[in-house]
Amino acid sequence: xxxxxxxxxxxxxxxxxxxxxxxxxxxxxxxxxxxxxxxxxxxxxxxxxxxxxxxxxxxxxxxxxxxxxxxxxxxxxxxxxxxxxxxxxxxxxxxxxxxxxxxxxxxxxxxxxxxxxxxxxxxxxxxxxxxxxxxxxxxxxxxxxxxxxxxxxxxxxxxxxxxxxxxxxxxxxxxxxxxxxxxxxxxxxxxxxxxxxxxxxxxxxxxxxxxxxxxxxxxxxxxxxxxxxxxx
Numbered sequence: 257x258x259x260x261x262x263x264x265x266x267x268x269x270x271x272x273x274x275x276x277x278x279x280x281x282x283x284x285x286x287x288x289x290x291x292x293x294x295x296x297x298x299x300x301x302x303x304x305x306x307x308x309x310x311x312x313x314x315x316x317x318x319x320x321x322x323x324x325x326x327x328x329x330x331x332x333x334x335x336x337x338x339x340x341x342x343x344x345x346x347x348x349x350x351x352x353x354x355x356x357x358x359x360x361x362x363x364x365x366x367x368x369x370x371x372x373x374x375x376x377x378x379x380x381x382x383x384x385x386x387x388x389x390x391x392x393x394x395x396x397x398x399x400x401x402x403x404x405x406x407x408x409x410x411x412x413x414x415x416x417x418x419x420x421x422x423x424x425x426x427x428x429x430x431x432x433x434x435x436x437x438x439x440x441x442x443x444x445x446x447x448x449x450x451x452x453x454x455x456x457x458x459x460x461x462x463x464x465x466x467x468x469x470x471x472x473x474x475x476x477x478x479x480x481x482x483x484x485x486x487x488x
């Protein structure tokens with residue numbers, strides 16, 4: 257009993273040292289905000305980039321098709337941390353923008369390559385008869401794509417898009433390489449200041465898990481609402 261009490265006291269002392277002393281918990285709170293900002297902006301821009309690249313990959317115009325495939329191959333074939341550092345230290349080296357925006361741009365470029373393949377697969381999963389039906393009604397290619405094909409493809413690709421967003425959130429843990437203090441970097445600061453490794457790392461893992469769990473539940477609810485129209 258005495259040993260158990262001593263162990264709990266030791267753990268509480270470590271917790272207090274890591275998070276309560278000098279209000280170090282505020283570092284993690286600030287890091288959560290940075291992670292969410294970067295992930296949301298990157299996801300929004302990545303969706304736009306992915307849709308445009310998917311159209312390039314599906315295009316019958318050789319130049320667009322080659323551009324889409326080259327873009328996808330290069331981005332998927334190089335590490336995201338390398339891309340982040342190239343975008344930040346080379347491409348935007350002379351641009352006086354907030355760090356988190358530049359980081360979000362880098363992640364959106366990376367995510368766009370994966371999103372493009374998800375969207376391309378979703379569009380190809382729709383029966384060609386749907387396109388023919390739209391054209392027979394007098395709709396243009398663009399109108400047919402936006403009004404008939406894309407709405408149906410969204411239901412098919414939504415789970416994969418959710419997985420990509422969740423992956424994106426976890427990938428943002430590398431933004432510390434460009435000086436941003438996200439959840440992971442905040443945990444690293446606490447670890448280096450207190451010389452305690454377990455508690456800060458456990459805290460960052462729990463925070464990431466909770467964010468992703470809440471997001472999974474929310475996206476699951478959205479998916480269920482999208483599937484309502486399929487019920488007979």
